[in-house]
Amino acid sequence: MKKFLALFLTVTMLAACLTGCGGSNNDSGSSGTASSENGGSKTDDSGSDASGAGSSESSSANADRTLNIGISSEISNIVPMSNNVAVANRDGLIVFALYDPLIWYDTVTNTLSPWIATEWSHNDDGSEWYFTLRDDVYFHNGDKMTAEDVAWSLNLIPENPVVTDANIPGFGHAEVVDDTHITVYMDTPFAAAENFFASYHMVILDKSYQEEVGWDGYLDHPIGTGPYKFADRATGSYVDMEANELYWQGEPDIKKVSLRILPDANSQLLSLETGEVDVLQNVSIENCKRIEDIDGFTVDYETAYAVLYMRWGSNSKLDTDQNLRKAIAAAVDPDAINNVYNRGYTKAVGCMIAPGIHCRPEDGTYTPAQPYDVEAAKEFLANSTYESTDVLSILVVAGSKEEGVCKIIQGNLQDIGINAEMKAIDGSTYSTLTGEGDFDISLYTTLPSLYDCNLIYQYYTPGTVSFENSKFEGKEEMGRLALASLTEMDEEARTDIFRQMINIMNEEALMLPLYQDCNTFCFNGDVTNIDAIPGTNVRIAEWKWN
Amino acid sequence: MVKYILKRLLLLIPTFFLLTLMVYTILSLSPANPAFMRLGTTATQEQIDEINHELGLDRPLLVRYGTYMWNLITKGDMGVSWVMQTSVYKEFMERLPNTLLLTALALLLTTVVGIVAGVFAAVNQNSIGDRTTMILAMLLISLPNFFLSLICQIVFCLQLRWLPVTGAGSLKHFILPSIMLAASRIAGQVRLTRSSMLDVIGQDYVRTAYAKGCSKRRVVFYHALRNGLMPVITNIGNNVGNIVAGAVTVETIFAIPGVGSMLVNAVRSNDIPQVMSPIIFISLLVCVVNLVVDLLYAVIDPRVKLQYR
Numbered sequence: 001m002k003k004f005l006a007l008f009l010t011v012t013m014l015a016a017c018l019t020g021c022g023g024s025n026n027d028s029g030s031s032g033t034a035s036s037e038n039g040g041s042k043t044d045d046s047g048s049d050a051s052g053a054g055s056s057e058s059s060s061a062n063a064d065r066t067l068n069i070g071i072s073s074e075i076s077n078i079v080p081m082s083n084n085v086a087v088a089n090r091d092g093l094i095v096f097a098l099y100d101p102l103i104w105y106d107t108v109t110n111t112l113s114p115w116i117a118t119e120w121s122h123n124d125d126g127s128e129w130y131f132t133l134r135d136d137v138y139f140h141n142g143d144k145m146t147a148e149d150v151a152w153s154l155n156l157i158p159e160n161p162v163v164t165d166a167n168i169p170g171f172g173h174a175e176v177v178d179d180t181h182i183t184v185y186m187d188t189p190f191a192a193a194e195n196f197f198a199s200y201h202m203v204i205l206d207k208s209y210q211e212e213v214g215w216d217g218y219l220d221h222p223i224g225t226g227p228y229k230f231a232d233r234a235t236g237s238y239v240d241m242e243a244n245e246l247y248w249q250g251e252p253d254i255k256k257v258s259l260r261i262l263p264d265a266n267s268q269l270l271s272l273e274t275g276e277v278d279v280l281q282n283v284s285i286e287n288c289k290r291i292e293d294i295d296g297f298t299v300d301y302e303t304a305y306a307v308l309y310m311r312w313g314s315n316s317k318l319d320t321d322q323n324l325r326k327a328i329a330a331a332v333d334p335d336a337i338n339n340v341y342n343r344g345y346t347k348a349v350g351c352m353i354a355p356g357i358h359c360r361p362e363d364g365t366y367t368p369a370q371p372y373d374v375e376a377a378k379e380f381l382a383n384s385t386y387e388s389t390d391v392l393s394i395l396v397v398a399g400s401k402e403e404g405v406c407k408i409i410q411g412n413l414q415d416i417g418i419n420a421e422m423k424a425i426d427g428s429t430y431s432t433l434t435g436e437g438d439f440d441i442s443l444y445t446t447l448p449s450l451y452d453c454n455l456i457y458q459y460y461t462p463g464t465v466s467f468e469n470s471k472f473e474g475k476e477e478m479g480r481l482a483l484a485s486l487t488e489m490d491e492e493a494r495t496d497i498f499r500q501m502i503n504i505m506n507e508e509a510l511m512l513p514l515y516q517d518c519n520t521f522c523f524n525g526d527v528t529n530i531d532a533i534p535g536t537n538v539r540i541a542e543w544k545w546n
Numbered sequence: 547m548v549k550y551i552l553k554r555l556l557l558l559i560p561t562f563f564l565l566t567l568m569v570y571t572i573l574s575l576s577p578a579n580p581a582f583m584r585l586g587t588t589a590t591q592e593q594i595d596e597i598n599h600e601l602g603l604d605r606p607l608l609v610r611y612g613t614y615m616w617n618l619i620t621k622g623d624m625g626v627s628w629v630m631q632t633s634v635y636k637e638f639m640e641r642l643p644n645t646l647l648l649t650a651l652a653l654l655l656t657t658v659v660g661i662v663a664g665v666f667a668a669v670n671q672n673s674i675g676d677r678t679t680m681i682l683a684m685l686l687i688s689l690p691n692f693f694l695s696l697i698c699q700i701v702f703c704l705q706l707r708w709l710p711v712t713g714a715g716s717l718k719h720f721i722l723p724s725i726m727l728a729a730s731r732i733a734g735q736v737r738l739t740r741s742s743m744l745d746v747i748g749q750d751y752v753r754t755a756y757a758k759g760c761s762k763r764r765v766v767f768y769h770a771l772r773n774g775l776m777p778v779i780t781n782i783g784n785n786v787g788n789i790v791a792g793a794v795t796v797e798t799i800f801a802i803p804g805v806g807s808m809l810v811n812a813v814r815s816n817d818i819p820q821v822m823s824p825i826i827f828i829s830l831l832v833c834v835v836n837l838v839v840d841l842l843y844a845v846i847d848p849r850v851k852l853q854y855r
Contacts, residue, residue: 074811076630083631085584162597166588219632235637236803236811237714262712262801270699270711398814428578428629428816435582435589463590 092536099203099224107535126189227541314437330377625819651724664739
């Protein structure tokens, strides 16, 4: 009896161990997975076999096949400008599938190119913008897009202050000139208006359809001019789309697309391996490395325009104690974060705006951020108001990648004698505390949605709660420069304004940029032409079946 | 009996109001302000005040709670999400069937497997079968839900390809999640049923039944089980609450768009209207199931039925 039990237990435990150790890899020892840095991409020798995911199907068989894309969270707003809720960066994938902006922003080349508007220009002071529109654009319901639709879509801007106050301050109204021309009137000029017209904040909606079904109806079944038509949606689960045969650039190669919401990281990986999804967007570096080790899958990496940075609370002693700020800035080792924690997939950055962003001064033309120097950090600390009993709080959003980075920073600060505790909190509390300035240090990753230095203006806008609460030296100057950056239409002069602002930020250690993040796409061998890009203007319409 | 049911139903009313008030108050005490969530870094005090006014956050807590409950009861209006600005009712109703199916399957599994295995273990006390059942039960209780889910996903979805990893499109999608949700509760149910049955099996009237020549099957299922089921049924009532709470994790792991995952997302963004509807659903469900459990006592035990008269 005892022998039987012992045997049974041994077999059970062995089985459990083997199951656990087997993991999820189907690899046969050779890693044929693609890995690339900054856009490059190696291809897989093993062809397209995606661990039994049915990847040998011919392209004709793929005609009716649905491309399943795994995303980690619910879409924040499926109809931009419909209800005063901002579109999130992660929603670029669906927004640019369903809709078209007036102008296209290529985040790889950082250039604007004609899209719905074939030409555009503005008067000298930037108070009027003139757009010439395409005449061959149709909405998904077959209605022809008119200048009236474009002007009406633009005139939704004032009805959505949450979205637009920060992104196109000074907007007046839009008027139809004729069938293919509209004029936008600005109450006060906004230098980055052009970028706004190319952003996911502003897409063309169907006026007559909205009048027919109302906003609730529009949200239930969105209509745009984009390469994909809305087909179906289950909140929290999926959004299905079908190729738009009337698309002005031609019907996309992939006819059916389903965005599937998979919040759990492990389930995302397993879904990719089993073929339930074909593509995953922005999974963690750690999981990307795991996928690389599996035959038949490709991972494409690209340095992103999103920057992770540290900032200080306006109600903290850090706001007024420059030495303490510099001590922290000098104590944090970006190499440890970039090369060890992020395995070299993130990139050190000299200021809170990534290189390439509109009006961002070139590296070397502004004062660099405080370099890593433990001895200097200790000296700054000795001259600061920090006391050994003080404990600085570091705010991060619970479950975010910033949690891991925070642990490294805690260690760095401990090395110079600063006690810091991590407070991992929900997103809503984080927004409130950082907005009110009730924290010491916060870690956050931000992408400028306009791909413009306007983000700096947003942080130092006079009148905002965080700015008004702050007391740092140079506050008045920063506020003045921020306002000047809004209306300066000359690109060189505007770049110089941002250079001055970055100089103050780095000299006074108002923020500490840590790294440029990394965007990724993981996909199986069935799909091709997928490239990770620095921004969020992803075009599924360019992807193809292998 | 009817009087008892009515009395219990009436008791639900203050329970319901107290519970919702408690949840509403706790959420309101959070430092999170939805205005900042929507406005971001460029928020001015005027804009914050405007959104607070729009959401009614500038009114006293009790007035806000009262308004919410009044709209809910009189109009069935669950409000609008503070973050997404969409109808809470619509999202709730879209997600409800998934949660009901998941929890119903898990409860069914818990009850059936738990009772059958528990009776089996008790009747065959100290046998290999009894010990194996108990070891398995111990394993299921010890393994954390998320770990067990991951292992089963690897085995059944990735290696064997029997089941889908995620989603809620068909009944097949619910097999693994419901088993995972039921796993630790089955173990508890087995242990409870076994000990309850062992108590009953040792009673004089069971020995008497055997002495009078009743078959083992009749003694176990007719005489012993009915009496042994009393604490087991109480546990089923408790299991409902636990299963619905456990659904929050399971729905996230298996990407099932249910009320549980809606609750998690809403709590993270301090979206009170979004939080309230799942909470109300869960609390009402637990209250009603416990009422049903109490009524089942009367069906099983005639002595309880007599007390109602």
